[in-house]
Amino acid sequence: MNLNEKDVLQKQKNLKEIEEMISKAIKKVGAKKENDICKYIPVTSGGYIHHFTLKKMKKKNPSELSSMIKEFIINVEKPHVVNPKPRAARGSRKRRDQLNFTKWQLERMLNIARLAGDKEIISILSPKKSLASYKRDLIQAIRQNRVEQELWNGYIETVNAQNSLLNFEETFMNKK
Numbered sequence: 001m002n003l004n005e006k007d008v009l010q011k012q013k014n015l016k017e018i019e020e021m022i023s024k025a026i027k028k029v030g031a032k033k034e035n036d037i038c039k040y041i042p043v044t045s046g047g048y049i050h051h052f053t054l055k056k057m058k059k060k061n062p063s064e065l066s067s068m069i070k071e072f073i074i075n076v077e078k079p080h081v082v083n084p085k086p087r088a089a090r091g092s093r094k095r096r097d098q099l100n101f102t103k104w105q106l107e108r109m110l111n112i113a114r115l116a117g118d119k120e121i122i123s124i125l126s127p128k129k130s131l132a133s134y135k136r137d138l139i140q141a142i143r144q145n146r147v148e149q150e151l152w153n154g155y156i157e158t159v160n161a162q163n164s165l166l167n168f169e170e171t172f173m174n175k176k
Contacts, residue, residue, distance in 0.1 A: 040079045047085025
């Protein structure tokens with residue numbers, strides 16, 4: 001028997017032993033499948049071992065997995081479930097300090113600002129459009145013989161913002 005055959009036989013023996021150990025652990029905790037025993041094996045980072053890690057250890061490091069199963073399941077009178085690692089809640093990124101208005105409420109506030117003549121509030125509450133959409137809307141208004149001062153003001157504001165951005169980029173690039 002050469003060295004490779006001995007390695008193969010040793011790996012087969014280790015795999016058979018770990019499979020027996022896993023089946024004992026499954027029976028002991030009353031689990032239905034292999035992945036269910038993960039909940040009984042803690043990890044240092046908090047929580048329990050991930051099922052992918054269990055599979056990887058089964059192939060690459062069966063002796064360590066075997067010792068972990070013995071320590072936390074087999075040699076314990078009554079194995080206990082490890083609490084999962086705390087994770088950030090899915091909706092936790094929402095900003096709580098911002099007010100959310102319905103479209104109808106926003107329109108009412110915009111109308112109140114128009115009646116008061118407050119151009120700053122009007123510009124804040126008005127939906128932001130691209131330069132192309134302002135051009136399109138202005139051309140459509142001209143064809144319909146309508147004059148919309150707010151549309152024109154929005155167009156001017158967008159052009160000025162775009163020009164100031166270009167000037168800033170130009171200035172910044174010249175300094176380098």
